[in-house]
Amino acid sequence: MASKKILVTGAFGQIGTVLVETLINKYGYDNVVASDLAPENKLDSLYEPLNILDSARFKEVIVKHDIREIYHMAALLSAVGESKPLYCWDVNFGAFLALLELAKSTGVEKVFFPSSIAVFGPSTPQFNTPQESPLVPSTVYGVSKVAGELWSNYYYMKYGLDVRSVRYPGIIGYQTMPGGGTTDYAVDIFHQAILKGHFDCFLSENTRLPMMYMEDAIRATIELMEAPAEKLTVRYSYNLSAFDFTPQEIYNEIKKHIPEFTIEYQPDFRQAIADSWTKSIDDSKAREDWGWKPEFSLESMVEDMIIQLKQKYSK
Ligand code: AKB
Secondary structure (H helix, E strand, C coil): CCCCEEEEECCCCHHHHHHHHHHHHHHCHHHEEEEECCCCCCCCCEEEECCCCCHHHHHHHHHHCCEEEEEECCCCCHHHHHHCHHHHHHHHHHHHHHHHHHHHHCCCCEEEEEEEHHHCCCCCCCCCECCCCCCCCCCHHHHHHHHHHHHHHHHHHHHCCEEEEEEECEEECCCCCCCCCCCCHHHHHHHHHHHCCEEEECCCCCCCEEEEEHHHHHHHHHHHHHCCHHHCCCCCCEECCCEEECHHHHHHHHHCCCCCCEEEECCCCHHHHHHHCCCCECCHHHHHHHCCCCCCCHHHHHHHHHHHHHHHHHC
């Protein structure tokens, strides 16, 4: 059992919520501090209200709890980022750079930075995207994640700060709802299938994107953070993959469980974002370096999502 103190920023977000619970189960209640913007805690955890743009307050929280590890999950996602580009840059990059500086001057030893498939762009190979690929994204969210990756690598090389990162694909989970992303449809489709039997999809039927089940995403995050430092050869961000599908393919899979389910396609501005991202990912470097292996396939993810959500809605 680790006695190091862990801080999770963005703890009320889609991934943060599940991460806090998993970290508490693993390292103990007293070793995990959740933080987010809201004044009141929504989780069963220690809590500090924190606006990550306020670096004096950020430092206060780190020092007060003698934080040694930070999972920096606070971010604006791709679709909402496009409506507020400069704010997205400040939140996703400015606050992260401030965090890296704080880590240097406090006792923080290890930092997790969540990157994304949004770092890829039209010039990146579309299928089986290699670890080393051109990173010229067309969203400000992608730009902020590329910058975060490069500065993570810089702080590691220059100051020896142990920053670790993965490029998350779209994450699907029954525990929480995403907000403001382009892959959000892949969570919403389950809720609508169960609640209404119909889904209006904001992406077109053949839009293929890389995706992953929440259980695998959380396990990948913690496995990377626990991997021996000498095994890690990538200090900007690891490609990470489980499966990929189109809206039509996930619809067909859900329909096996809910035969009356219907879908219509009404692509909006998020279509252009999805079209700029790659379709499938080569994560062999993560597999080689720290033994990454997903457990859930498209079929087993869909089955589990439907079981879990039916249970949730029947309560
Ligand atoms: C989004 O859709 O913006 C995110 C992501 C792929 O990073 N889920």
